[in-house]
Amino acid sequence: MCGRHQAIPWILSCFLLASQVQPLRAEEHGEEDRLKRLEERLARLESNLERLIDVLVSKSEGESSPEARSQLRSLSQDVQTIRAEVKIEATETQEQVAVAALEPPAVDPQPDSPADEIINVPYSGYMEMHINHDQINPTTLDFHRFVLLFGHGFGERIRFWSELELEHAFVEGGKASGELELEQAYLDFLIDPKFNFRAGMVLTPIGIINERHEPPAFHGVERPFVDTVIIPSTWFGAGAGLVGDLGNGLHYKTYVMGSLDSSFFSAEEGFRDGRQKGFLENGRNLAWTSRLEYRPRSGLNLGTSFWTGETGFSFRDLNGRLKMFEFDGRYRVGRFEGRGQFVTTHLGDAAEINQAIRRQVGINPNIAREMRGFYLEGASSLVPSTFPHDLVGFYRYESFDTQYRMPQGFFPLEQFDRAAHVLGLTYFPHPDIALKVDYNVMGNASDLIKSLNRWNFGIGWWF
Amino acid sequence: MRFKRAALVAILLSVAVVGGSPSELAGTPAEKKKIKIVAERFSFTPSTIKVAQGTLLELELSSDDTFHGFRLPKANINVTIPARRRDSIKVLFDARKPGKYPFECSRPCGAGHTMMRGVIIVE
Numbered sequence: 001m002c003g004r005h006q007a008i009p010w011i012l013s014c015f016l017l018a019s020q021v022q023p024l025r026a027e028e029h030g031e032e033d034r035l036k037r038l039e040e041r042l043a044r045l046e047s048n049l050e051r052l053i054d055v056l057v058s059k060s061e062g063e064s065s066p067e068a069r070s071q072l073r074s075l076s077q078d079v080q081t082i083r084a085e086v087k088i089e090a091t092e093t094q095e096q097v098a099v100a101a102l103e104p105p106a107v108d109p110q111p112d113s114p115a116d117e118i119i120n121v122p123y124s125g126y127m128e129m130h131i132n133h134d135q136i137n138p139t140t141l142d143f144h145r146f147v148l149l150f151g152h153g154f155g156e157r158i159r160f161w162s163e164l165e166l167e168h169a170f171v172e173g174g175k176a177s178g179e180l181e182l183e184q185a186y187l188d189f190l191i192d193p194k195f196n197f198r199a200g201m202v203l204t205p206i207g208i209i210n211e212r213h214e215p216p217a218f219h220g221v222e223r224p225f226v227d228t229v230i231i232p233s234t235w236f237g238a239g240a241g242l243v244g245d246l247g248n249g250l251h252y253k254t255y256v257m258g259s260l261d262s263s264f265f266s267a268e269e270g271f272r273d274g275r276q277k278g279f280l281e282n283g284r285n286l287a288w289t290s291r292l293e294y295r296p297r298s299g300l301n302l303g304t305s306f307w308t309g310e311t312g313f314s315f316r317d318l319n320g321r322l323k324m325f326e327f328d329g330r331y332r333v334g335r336f337e338g339r340g341q342f343v344t345t346h347l348g349d350a351a352e353i354n355q356a357i358r359r360q361v362g363i364n365p366n367i368a369r370e371m372r373g374f375y376l377e378g379a380s381s382l383v384p385s386t387f388p389h390d391l392v393g394f395y396r397y398e399s400f401d402t403q404y405r406m407p408q409g410f411f412p413l414e415q416f417d418r419a420a421h422v423l424g425l426t427y428f429p430h431p432d433i434a435l436k437v438d439y440n441v442m443g444n445a446s447d448l449i450k451s452l453n454r455w456n457f458g459i460g461w462w463f
Numbered sequence: 464m465r466f467k468r469a470a471l472v473a474i475l476l477s478v479a480v481v482g483g484s485p486s487e488l489a490g491t492p493a494e495k496k497k498i499k500i501v502a503e504r505f506s507f508t509p510s511t512i513k514v515a516q517g518t519l520l521e522l523e524l525s526s527d528d529t530f531h532g533f534r535l536p537k538a539n540i541n542v543t544i545p546a547r548r549r550d551s552i553k554v555l556f557d558a559r560k561p562g563k564y565p566f567e568c569s570r571p572c573g574a575g576h577t578m579m580r581g582v583i584i585v586e
Contacts (some may be wrong), residue, residue, distance in 0.1 A: 124571035149571060156536060161577045188577050193511070193565065196578070203574055212504055214573050217528065243578050247511045251578075298501035298508045299527065332527065390548060431546035432529055462529060462573070 124149045128215045128460035130222070134452040143169040144458075149184075159188045162201075165234075181277060183236045194247070198255070199240035201278050205253040205291035206305040207231045208328050208341055215460020216434040219379055219394040219426050222456055225418070226373035226400050230343050231326065232272040238281055249297075254290040258283070262311035262320045262353050267366040267413050270402045271322070271345075274311065285310035285319075299332040312349060315356045321348040335381035342374040344404075351407035369407045373400030379426075390428040397421055417445035424456075432462040497521045499551075502531040502544050502568065505575030513584045518558045520583070525551035531579070532569030537562075541569050558585040 125148040133139040145167055152160040162185040168178030186200025203211050209218060209227035213234060218224075227233045239257025246252060258281035260274035276282065287309025294302045304327040312320030328341035347353070350369040358364045379394035398420040403412035424438025436458040442451035496518050501508045503526065514520050524533050524544045531544040533554065542552055556564075568579035 122571060149574075149576075151571060151577065159577045163574060184574060190580075193580060193582050211574050214504075214529075217504060217573070245506075245510050245578075245580065249508065249510075251506060251510075293506075295506060295508050298499075298503075301503075385548065388548075431548065 123151075124463055126214045126460065126462040128458055131457040132221075132454060133456075134454035136452060147183075157190050159190065161186060161188070181234075181236075183234055188243070192244070194244040196243050197240070198243050198253075200238070201236060202239050202241075202255055202257060204235040204237065204257065204289055204307060205255065206235065206289060206307055206324065207233065207326050207343065208303070208330065208339060209233050210235050214462045215436075215458070216428065216432055216462050219377065219392065219436070220396065220422055220424055220438050220456070221436045221458035224341075224375050224377075224396065224422075225398050225420055226341060226343060226375050229268075229270050229272065229400050229402060230345065230371055230373040231324075232270065232275055235275060236278065237276055238278045249295040251293045251295070252291065254288075256286050256288055259285045259287040259309035259313070260311045260322060261314055262318075262322070262347070262367070263314040263357060263360070265311075265347075265353070265365065265367045267368070267402060268416055270371055282313050284313040301330040303328045311347070312353060312356075315353065318349050318352055318356060320350075320353050322346070335385065337379045338377060340374070340376045343372070345371045347371075351409060354407065354410060364410075366403070366406075366410055366413060368403045368405060368412070370405035371400075371402045372404040373398070375399070382425075389430075392426045392428070393424075394426065395421070395423050413446075415444045415446040415449040415451075418451065419443045434458075434460050436460070495519045495521060497523065499523045499525070500533075500581075501525055501527055502533070502579070503527040504529070504573045505568070505579040507566075507568075507579065507581040510581035511584065512581070513586060514558045516558060516561050516585055518585075520556040520558055522554045522556060523551050524554060529572055530570055531572050533566060534569035535564060535566040535583070537564050540566075543570060556583065558583070561585050 126145070127143075127147065128145050129141075129143045131139065131141050145165060146169065147163060147165040149161070149163045151162070154160070163183040165181045165183050166178060167181065170178050171180050182201055184201055184203060186198050186202050189197040189199075191197065205211060207227055209223050210231060210233040212218070213223065222228075223233060237258040239255040241253065241255030241257075243253045244251070258276050258278070260271050261276055261282065262274060264273035265271055266273060287307060289305065289307040289309075291303060291305040296302075304325075306326070307322070307324040309322060310319045311322050312318030322345060324343065324345045326341065326343040328339070330339040331337065347367065347369055350367055354364055354367055357367075375396055375398040377394060377396035379392050382391045382393050383389070399418070400420075401417040403414070403416045406412050420443070421441040422438050423441075424436060427435040429435070436456070438456050440454050440456065442453055444451050494515070494517060496514055498509070498512055498520065500512075500522055502524065512520070512522075522533075524542070526544045526546050526549075528547055530546045532541065533544055533552075534541040535554075535556070538556060540554060540556075542554060544552060562585055564583040564585065566581050566583065568576060572579065
């Protein structure tokens with residue numbers, strides 16, 4: 001119940017405050033001056049808030065009116081905005097200075113935003129360019145990935161997220177060229193931390209790299225071979241499912257999504273060409289995939305995933321159920337970090353699929369019944385933690401065999417039982433920019449076909 | 464000094480918003496609790512924080528990789544968490560009313576950004 005005598009000090013106080021909550025402009029003064037002025041403005045705001053509260057407390061006989069609450073909330077938001085800007089300025093100009101500005105506390109739960117409120121999520125993206133040089137082939141310069149991510153919020157409960165990727169910089173119909181891919185485009189219906197619904201184009205939640213492939217997020221110019229040949233990352237498709245945080249560091253995802261098409265499997269590339277990528281996916285068979293991650297403490301991540309689906313839908317009377325099981329771990333302590341991953345697969349009706357493809361194209365694809373791969377990686381920062389940039393040295397050993405177990409009547413091609421030693425450096429001039437170099441010593445089990453060692457150079461960034 | 468000033472504003476804002484009286488101002492000070500939250504693609508650790516009603520919660524936010532955001536919409540908090548090797552940021556939360564206070568990453572950080580979430584439960 002705001003009477004006139006209560007309204008006057010209110011209006012005066014609000015005017016006093018509002019007169020100081022002006023949009024911050026980019027000005028021509030030096031950063032220090034700007035920071036100083038912002039802090040002075042903040043001090044004035046705090047002082048005025050204090051006075052306002054004194055007025056309120058002295059005048060109010062009961063609870064303040066809804067209008068008063070609303071105006072105070074608005075004012076407190078303004079204070080936070082200015083404080084955040086002061087903080088951002090400090091972060092940008094004083095990289096070595098601890099930014100420990102304390103935020104005003106939250107005190108009164110606000111109701112959920114109205115259903116029609118729009119929350120704009122800014123765009124982001126990542127890019128990477130590679131130079132690859134081996135012992136025989138011409139050196140290649142490849143702008144490998146140009147990826148843009150866009151999001152949008154339909155209120156607090158429904159969110160959209162997408163990832164559009166241009167690979168190899170150039171796309172032309174009918175010719176060998178790059179690819180334009182819609183890797184993600186889904187809606188999240190946020191119901192409860194433990195239980196949320198997702199539908200659209202989704203990433204298959206398997207392994208480390210398929211969902212964490214921003215260039216500064218992994219070492220090595222190219223993604224690990226296991227995450228390319230055995231797990232065909234980037235692996236995505238149309239689907240729907242549940243995601244959630246079960247508490248105590250447990251997170252899960254479980255989707256039903258489009259399956260792989262075994263008519264495109266191969267001895268060398270495994271399942272890679274069997275991805276349907278959301279393009280008129282054959283819905284006769286759907287796959288089921290799930291991932292469980294456990295983070296008992298900061299720096300330690302353990303994960304396990306599976307994928308199962310029938311892949312023989314291009315052939316009559318063939319199921320070709322593919323089962324993939326994977327587990328992985330990542331650990332970071334101080335300047336050291338390590339990660340490892342193991343994946344194994346089993347394809348049903350492998351002999352029949354080989355025969356069916358041979359009848360269609362005249363060549364035996366020699367697809368294995370089982371494929372298997374693993375890698376272990378160790379890395380260490382090579383500069384003091386106080387150094388503004390970071391330089392990391394790493395070594396990764398990989399073993400990946402796309403002919404691990406063959407169906408009866410088929411023999412393995414030993415050149416596809418492969419191993420790699422990857423040794424390299426990653427330099428971070430900024431946490432989101434990675435300059436990379438590595439040398440790959442490649443080997444295989446064949447006595448006749450020699451693998452090619454290679455140098456890779458790359459630059460990648462995220463924003 | 465900055466901490467004291469911010470804490471003063473925090474308490475004042477609390478009283479202002481809930482319409483507290485001077486006697487409440489002079490009441491027993493809230494229990495203070497500090498929690499460190501580490502952000503990493505695509506999770507907060509810990510992601511569930513339980514506190515008793517009346518706790519003044521100080522959250523120290525840091526990142527193990529890139530820049531992240533910390534948005535607590537029910538309290539109008541939205542800050543940027545500095546990237547790894549760039550220190551941390553602190554946020555105060557006055558847990559006066561029981562309830563669930565979801566928070567999320569507000570700075571796009573990669574493929575799994577939309578599910579980088581957590582919750583403060585005030586009991």
